[in-house]
Amino acid sequence: MSESLGTTGLVLNEPLLWERGKKGRCGFSMPAGDVPSSPLPAELTGDGPDFPDLSEIEVVRHYTRLSTWNFGVDTGLYPLGSCTMKYNPKINEKLAGLRGFAAAHPLLPSVLSQGALQLVFDLERFLAEITGLDAVTLQPAAGAQGELTGMLIIHAYHRLRGKQRTKILIPDTAHGTNPASAALCGYLPVPVPSGPDGILLPETVVGLMDSETAGIMITNPNTLGLFEANIREIARIVHDRGGLVYGDGANMNAVLGVVKPGAVGVDILHLNLHKTFSTPHGGGGPGAGPVAVRKDLVRFLPVPRVVERNGAYELSEGFPESVGRVMAFHGHFGVLLRAHAYILSMGPDGLKQVSRLAVLNANYIREKLKDVLHPAFDRPCMHECVFSDQNQQETGITTLEMAKRLIDYGYHPPTIYFPLVVHGAIMIEPTETETKEDLDGFIEAFRSVVREAGENPGVIREAPVRCKLRRVDETAAARNPCLTG
Amino acid sequence: MRYLPHTDGDIAAMLGTVGLKELDDLFAAVPGDCRFKGALQLPEAMSEWALEELVGRLAGRMAVSPEYSVFLGAGSYDHYIPATVSSLLGRSEFVTSYTPYQPEMLQGTLQGIYEYQTLAARLMGMEVATASHYDGATALAEALLMAVRITGRKKVALSRAIHPHYRQVVRTYFAPTGYELLELPYLETGLTDLDRIREIQDLAAVAVQSPNFFGCIENLPAAAQRAHSGGALLVSGFTEALAFGLLKSPGSQGADIVAGEGQSLGIPRSFGGPALGMLASRKRHMRSLPGRLVGKTKDRDGKRGFVLTLATREQHIRREKATSNICSNNSLCALAAAMYMASIGGTGIRELASLNHDKAEYLKNALRDAGCPIRFSGPTFNEFVVRFPGGFDAAYRHLLEKRIVAGLSLGGYYPELADHGLLCVTETCSREAMDRLVEEVTA
Numbered sequence: 001m002s003e004s005l006g007t008t009g010l011v012l013n014e015p016l017l018w019e020r021g022k023k024g025r026c027g028f029s030m031p032a033g034d035v036p037s038s039p040l041p042a043e044l045t046g047d048g049p050d051f052p053d054l055s056e057i058e059v060v061r062h063y064t065r066l067s068t069w070n071f072g073v074d075t076g077l078y079p080l081g082s083c084t085m086k087y088n089p090k091i092n093e094k095l096a097g098l099r100g101f102a103a104a105h106p107l108l109p110s111v112l113s114q115g116a117l118q119l120v121f122d123l124e125r126f127l128a129e130i131t132g133l134d135a136v137t138l139q140p141a142a143g144a145q146g147e148l149t150g151m152l153i154i155h156a157y158h159r160l161r162g163k164q165r166t167k168i169l170i171p172d173t174a175h176g177t178n179p180a181s182a183a184l185c186g187y188l189p190v191p192v193p194s195g196p197d198g199i200l201l202p203e204t205v206v207g208l209m210d211s212e213t214a215g216i217m218i219t220n221p222n223t224l225g226l227f228e229a230n231i232r233e234i235a236r237i238v239h240d241r242g243g244l245v246y247g248d249g250a251n252m253n254a255v256l257g258v259v260k261p262g263a264v265g266v267d268i269l270h271l272n273l274h275k276t277f278s279t280p281h282g283g284g285g286p287g288a289g290p291v292a293v294r295k296d297l298v299r300f301l302p303v304p305r306v307v308e309r310n311g312a313y314e315l316s317e318g319f320p321e322s323v324g325r326v327m328a329f330h331g332h333f334g335v336l337l338r339a340h341a342y343i344l345s346m347g348p349d350g351l352k353q354v355s356r357l358a359v360l361n362a363n364y365i366r367e368k369l370k371d372v373l374h375p376a377f378d379r380p381c382m383h384e385c386v387f388s389d390q391n392q393q394e395t396g397i398t399t400l401e402m403a404k405r406l407i408d409y410g411y412h413p414p415t416i417y418f419p420l421v422v423h424g425a426i427m428i429e430p431t432e433t434e435t436k437e438d439l440d441g442f443i444e445a446f447r448s449v450v451r452e453a454g455e456n457p458g459v460i461r462e463a464p465v466r467c468k469l470r471r472v473d474e475t476a477a478a479r480n481p482c483l484t485g
Numbered sequence: 486m487r488y489l490p491h492t493d494g495d496i497a498a499m500l501g502t503v504g505l506k507e508l509d510d511l512f513a514a515v516p517g518d519c520r521f522k523g524a525l526q527l528p529e530a531m532s533e534w535a536l537e538e539l540v541g542r543l544a545g546r547m548a549v550s551p552e553y554s555v556f557l558g559a560g561s562y563d564h565y566i567p568a569t570v571s572s573l574l575g576r577s578e579f580v581t582s583y584t585p586y587q588p589e590m591l592q593g594t595l596q597g598i599y600e601y602q603t604l605a606a607r608l609m610g611m612e613v614a615t616a617s618h619y620d621g622a623t624a625l626a627e628a629l630l631m632a633v634r635i636t637g638r639k640k641v642a643l644s645r646a647i648h649p650h651y652r653q654v655v656r657t658y659f660a661p662t663g664y665e666l667l668e669l670p671y672l673e674t675g676l677t678d679l680d681r682i683r684e685i686q687d688l689a690a691v692a693v694q695s696p697n698f699f700g701c702i703e704n705l706p707a708a709a710q711r712a713h714s715g716g717a718l719l720v721s722g723f724t725e726a727l728a729f730g731l732l733k734s735p736g737s738q739g740a741d742i743v744a745g746e747g748q749s750l751g752i753p754r755s756f757g758g759p760a761l762g763m764l765a766s767r768k769r770h771m772r773s774l775p776g777r778l779v780g781k782t783k784d785r786d787g788k789r790g791f792v793l794t795l796a797t798r799e800q801h802i803r804r805e806k807a808t809s810n811i812c813s814n815n816s817l818c819a820l821a822a823a824m825y826m827a828s829i830g831g832t833g834i835r836e837l838a839s840l841n842h843d844k845a846e847y848l849k850n851a852l853r854d855a856g857c858p859i860r861f862s863g864p865t866f867n868e869f870v871v872r873f874p875g876g877f878d879a880a881y882r883h884l885l886e887k888r889i890v891a892g893l894s895l896g897g898y899y900p901e902l903a904d905h906g907l908l909c910v911t912e913t914c915s916r917e918a919m920d921r922l923v924e925e926v927t928a
Contacts, residue, residue, distance in 0.1 A: 014596075016596070016599075016600060017600045017603075017604070017823075017827050018603070021830070023831075023832065024832060025830065025832075026828075026829065026830050026832060026833040027567065027569065027827070027828035027829070027830065027833075028567055028828050028829040028830070028833045028837070029565075029567065030833060030836055030837065030840075031565075031840065031912055033840055033843060034915065034916040035843050035844050035846075035847035035916055036843065036847065037839070037843050038842065038843045038846035038847070038850075039839075040702075040731065040732075040842060040864055040866075041864060044702055044732055044733065044864060045731055045732060045733065046729075046731075046732060046733035046734060046737060047835075048729075048730050048731065048831055048832075048834055048835035048838070049604070049607045049608045049610075049729060049730065049734070049826075049831060049834060050607050050831055051604060051607065051608075051826055051827070051829070051830050051831035051834060052827070052830060052831065053830035053831055053832050053833070054827055054828070054830055056567075056569055056828070059569055059573070059824065059827050059828050060569055060572075060573065062827070063573040063576070063597070063824060064573065064576070066592075066593035066594075066596055066597050067573075067576040067578040067579055067593050068578065068593065069590075069591075069592040069593040069596070070578035070579060070582050070590070070591055070592070070593035070594055071578070071582060071590040071591065072577055072578045072579070072580065072581030072582040073577075073581040073582075074577040074578070074580075074581045075578065075581075078582075078583065080583055080586075083583055085583055086488075087488055088577075088580065088581050089488060091533050091536065091537065093575070093580070094537075095536075095537065095540045095544075096755075097571075098540065098541060098544040099544070099549055100543075100544030100545055100546070100547040100549055101543075101544050101547065101755060101756060102753040102754070102755050103549040103550065103563070103753065103754060104547045104548075104549055104754060104755065104756045105555055105557045105561055105563070105754050105756075105757075105890075106560075106561050106754065106756050106757025106758075107557055107559055107561070107893055108547070108548055108555075108557070108890065109885070109890070111885075112547065112548035112553070112885075112890070113546075113547055113548070113756070114546040114547075115542075115543035115544055115545065115546035115547045116543070116547060116756045118543060118546075119540075119543055126527055129525055129526050129527060130525060130527075132521070141619035141620070141623070141758070141759070141813075141815075142619065142811070142812065142813035142814070143812065143813060144800070144810045144811055144812045144813065145619060145623070145810075145811075147810065148810060151661075152657065152660070152661060155660075155661045156660075175801075175812075176799075176800035176801040176802070176803075176804045176807070176812075177800050177801075177810050177812050179800070179804040179805035180800035180803075180804060180805055180807045180809070180810035181810040182805065183805035183806070183807075183810075184658075184661075184662075184809075184810055185661040185662075186661050186662060186663070188805075189804070189805045226514065227512075227514045227515050227519075229514060229515070229516050229519070231519065232516075232518060232519060255512075255515070256525075257521065257524075257525050258512055258515065258520065258521060259515060259519055259520065259521055260521045263519075263521060264519045272813075274813065278488075280580045280581050280817075281581070281582065281583045281584070281813070282579065282580055282582075282815075282816050282817030282818075282820075283579055283580075283582045283583070283584070283585065283591065283594035283597075283598075283816045283817060283820065284583070284584040284585070284594070284598075284616070284617075284777065284813060284814055284816030284817075285584075285617070285759075285813040285814045285815045285816045285817065285818075286619070286758070286759035286813070286814075286815040286816075286817060286818060287813040302657070323657055323660070324653055324654070324656055324657035324660065325622075325650060325653040325654050325657055326623075326654060326657055327619065327620055327622060327623065327654065327757075327758065328560055328620050328621060328622035328623075328648070328650045328651060328654060328746070328757065328760075329560070329561065329620075329650070329756070329757025329758055330756060330757045330758065331757075331758055332619075332758040332759040333755050333756040333757055333758050333759075334753070334755040334756075334758065334759050335758075335759060337540070340540075341536055341540060343527065344528060344530070344531045344536055344539070345486075345488075345530060345531060345533070345536060346486065346488075346530055347527060347528065347529045347530025347531070348524055348525035348526070348527040348529070349524075349530070350486045350489070350530050351525065351527070352525070353486070353489060354489070356508040356509070356511060357489055357491055357496075357508075359511040359512070360491075360496065360499055360500070360503070360508065360511055361499075363503045363511060364499045364502055364503060366503075367502050367503050367504075368502065379514070380503070380511070380513070380514065382514070403587070404587075404589070407587065407589060407590055412583075412587065412590065413587055415586075418801075432488075432489060432491075433488055433489065433490065434490070435490040435491075435495075436490075436491065436495040436498070436499060464589050464590070467589040467590055467592075468589070468592045469588075469589050469592060469784040469786075469788055469790045470589070470784040470785040470786050470788075471589065471784060471785050472588045472589060472782050472783070472784045472790040472791075472792050473782045473783055473784070473785075473792075474588070474782065474792050474794070476782050476783065477780040477781065477782035477792045477794040478780070478794050478795055478796070478797070481771065481778075481780050481794060481795060482780055482781040482782075483599075483602055483613050483614075483771070483778055483779070483780050483781075483794075484599075484602055484603040484606045484607075484612070484613065484614070485599065485600070485603045485781070
């Protein structure tokens with residue numbers, strides 16, 4: 001296995017921006033003035049910000065060196081559970097750079113922005129078809145803002161029915177954004193324990209769903225990588241008691257063309273285009289979190305909405321019950337157009353194959369690691385598999401330490417310590433774009449790390465040793481915060 | 486399909502490993518009544534070549550320069566983006582990585598964002614800036630919620646001269662909270678009527694924008710004084726970040742929280758997004774900030790390194806008690822802004838901001854001289870409100886035929902400003918283009 005270990009290569013140091021440069025340099029092509037100078041009153045002007053002055057080559061070297069300290073999907077396998085780090089197609093980047101889109105002002109009159117409006121209109125229809133819901137807003141900027149939009153819709157729905165409710169049901173396996181989004185709308189999140197098989201039981205929901213509860217937020221497949229098989233029954237219970245079912249579509253990559261959430265009782269669902277629909281995550285964003293709703297909730301969607309009239313597209317604000325605007329303009333259009341390109345590249349059969357292969361890859365890893373890592377649940381998974389640290393307890397090696405050692409083998413570690421209901425959780429989502437050979441390499445590396453945990457724990461505690469830096473001190477950073485230089 | 490690498494042989498071997506016959510057997514855990522049995526009604530898969538043609542056709546149906554002269558600003562600005570920024574930003578090590586949960590293998594993003602936070606804080610004149618938010622409007626909404634948390638008060642006052650879309654987003658965020666939103670009118674100068682602040686008790690925050698929606702430069706020291714004397718915080722917004730190359734920073738004039746839009750700093754307009762929400766505060770409010778923060782630390786060998794920090798404010802730790810629900814932010818846009826600020830430098834940004842101001846003044850004066858009244862008397866940056874003789878909308882329609890987009894009609898946002906338009910000029914606008922606009926308006 002030693003041949004799988006990364007090498008240290010040539011890692012160049014690079015100072016901070018302001019430790020470089022010299023006053024008077026400039027890396028910007030300054031246009032000559034062609035109008036008279038017209039100074040502002042002196043009391044309004046300052047000295048300008050204290051930025052370093054750098055030449056073009058200094059800026060280029062700086063960021064090129066920084067980029068070599070980063071690991072992306074283009075570098076290697078990135079099996080972060082619930083993040084769906086699939087390949088980001090290059091053609092989509094090229095299309096996003098087309099001048100007609102990249103240079104387009106968001107407030108152009110409709111007649112001069114038909115291309116963008118049509119793209120938005122078409123993508124909304126594609127996503128409605130994929131989710132089995134009736135209409136979609138593309139405005140939300142990220143999954144969490146999609147959740148907030150969904151909660152605002154639930155809030156508006158209950159207000160219109162004449163009685164606001166105070167609580168919302170959220171399974172104990174949910175992403176942290178779910179309770180935080182509910183709280184922004186003033187709802188008290190009520191945790192719902194999952195059953196012994198890792199999925200929600202209708203009888204638990206019956207016991208919690210009352211007339212004060214606005215609805216349920218449910219991730220399906222859930223963050224244990226398991227399909228919530230009782231979803232229809234749970235939706236019936238929630239609907240019967242006047243609530244709404246919110247679907248967190250973060251894990252939609254498992255069920256494209258296999259399950260339409262709208263057909264199994266979900267009323268509102270957000271998608272993460274930067275997960276399921278291949279748009280890059282950019283080291284933390286931008287993403288996009290479109291929200292799909294069933295027919296009777298369409299009136300609450302954010303404005304403006306794109307409408308079609310006689311083959312022409314226009315923006316309409318004529319939805320008086322709308323929750324309002326959630327972004328200054330039309331959301332992350334540059335992200336939307338990448339997702340649009342992805343759907344057209346894959347087609348209906350391709351999208352279904354995406355989910356089949358994503359689930360195949362996850363089960364393959366699960367099968368190949370289950371004798372050395374302890375599966376959280378002894379059953380096949382969907383697009384991601386979750387292990388606990390039970391088998392490593394006696395070695396004293398933690399999940400975090402194994403994750404750090406995986407880095408030395410050249411792999412980004414899985415999501416760790418989430419979901420919270422699994423002790424020392426290791427959550428692996430390989431995605432469909434990884435080859436069998438890369439999965440085999442990852443499996444071999446992980447098995448090697450497990451072996452080292454028993455035989456040579458010292459090497460694990462030292463890891464990583466082949467990155468730009470060794471283990472960084474997160475505690476010191478939080479105790480004595482230094483956020484600017 | 487080229488994104489799916491599995492051969493039939495791979496699939497057969499892997500199915501064998503997991504003990505299944507068919508791919509569809511993988512979904513045994515999905516009950517039959519949950520399965521979708523039809524085919525998705527979507528267009529059939531397109532080749533890369535056909536896709537490029539289709540999307541190229543759509544992109545061709547957009548009005549952009551040089552075919553059109555676009556005098557539109559209002560929160561989205563046409564500034565030249567150096568080729569270095571686009572090229573460096575396109576490096577896939579930056580583009581295809583995730584949020585840096587494993588700091589040892591993402592030091593590039595982390596140092597880049599730490600540098601962004603530093604330059605952003607210097608630009609805004611504040612002590613601490615966050616790693617990024619979605620856009621200027623959501624940053625403003627989060628800033629006001631932050632002010633409510635800090636002061637424990639439940640009322641905020643927003644200037645009517647803040648971008649109308651920003652005020653709409655704030656209303657959306659505030660609607661379910663029960664917190665009260667009041668509006669401060671603007672004066673004949675185009676500046677916010679700060680005297681109204683005295684009449685309102687128990688404000689958590691006073692929010693203004695400078696330069697404001699009309700391009701007018703607000704009196705921030707006076708706003709800060711009025712806000713502070715009533716125990717409120719001053720939240721200072723902006724849509725044109727380049728203005729601080731020339732104007733005094735909001736932080737140096739008494740703002741407690743600064744929130745605005747950084748699109749001007751090297752980010753394409755891209756039909757409105759993705760852009761860059763910028764948010765900064767005084768150090769004493771650091772732990773109330775929403776969103777991600779990168780901090781400096783050391784590794785085991787004592788070498789300088791960077792890491793996401795103060796996570797105990799965030800949703801993945803605090804869940805419903807978090808300072809915000811934000812998770813994904815606009816990190817890559819923040820990196821673009823850092824690259825832009827590094828490229829232009831302290832000397833350059835002042836020069837470029839002055840040039841922008843000179844150009845806008847040129848058009849403003851030329852229109853005034855040609856008989857188009859400038860609505861507000863106060864000094865402006867890059868944008869101004871003008872009335873066209875014969876009505877703004879008629880002139881706007883006439884100019885569209887000449888391939889000139891003459892700004893934004895204001896009547897829909899401010900009924901009292903019917904017949905007025907908001908025009909914007911940046912460094913990319915030539916004197917010839919401005920002369921042509923004046924000529925056509927007065928023709």
